[in-house]
Amino acid sequence: MRLPVIPARQSSSSGMLLWAYVLCYLVFLYLPICLIPLFSFNDSIQAAFPLKGFTFAWYRSLLHNEGVRNALFTSLKVGLTSAALATICGITIAYADVFVRNRFSRLLSFLVKLPILIPGVIIGIAMLIVANLVGIGPSAGAIICGHILLAMPATVMVMHARFAGISRSIPEAAEDLGAREWTLMRRILLPMAAPAMGSAFMLAFLTSFDEFIIAFFLTGSQPTLPVYIWGQLRFPRSLPIVMALGSVILAVSVVVAALSELIRRRGQNA
Secondary structure: OOOOOOOHHHHHHHHHHHHHHHHHHHHHHHHHHHHHHHHHOEOOOOOOOOOOOEOOHHHHHHHOOHHHHHHHHHHHHHHHHHHHHHHHHHHHHHHHHHHHOOHHHHHHHHHHOHHHOOOHHHHHHHHHHHHHHHOOOOOHHHHHHHHHHHHHHHHHHHHHHHHHOOOOHHHHHHHHOOOOHHHHHHHHHHHHOHHHHHHHHHHHHHHHHHOOHHHHHHOOOOOOHHHHHHHHOOOHHHHHHHHHHHHHHHHHHHHHHHHHHHHHHHHHHO
């Protein structure tokens, strides 16, 4: 059976249209984001063209802003705690789904991924109701619980992919040599999955650090950085500092995401 031959001119025009579409998509998606770092160096409180001049004053103001420091400390505390707990839960659930393979493990793996499909507003309202019922109210602890729920789907999927890539003959050989399940997990599977664990932790931290909707509902007297930025947008004179802060967060997010992907790929190739 002969395959249809596509004329070279038609193939070239289709390729050009595809590249034009990709270029338009990238411009539409990333141009507004690129404007934030651009205006953060503008020597004016207004985000408008033409630019008035080049300055680092807004970045220097961040170093002396106590509200930014407090919000950063809260975000780091919430992000590191929720990422660690979400990664531990992700490792456990992914291990059960890959190696135990019973109805309960499959059901649990499915339920953990549901927050991807549920709007953040619904999760925020539900977590606020639960936090008030158990007595902790809006607080950093409530935000940590909400971010664990939000970050677990990513950790489960990363760890599931890594555990699924391990040959079943390795744990079977260890069991034949008398290794118990805990020994198998601690001395064989976890060391082999260490890069994926690092990647899952970074993704969970990034999810928590950048998250706004759930933190908005659960914030008490200690706002996270995204909530602090939202509050400062009410004051026009704070806009340049907000853009400088947003540029720093954007740069950190890109670096963490790139490191996470690099660690994950090296773990797969190992």
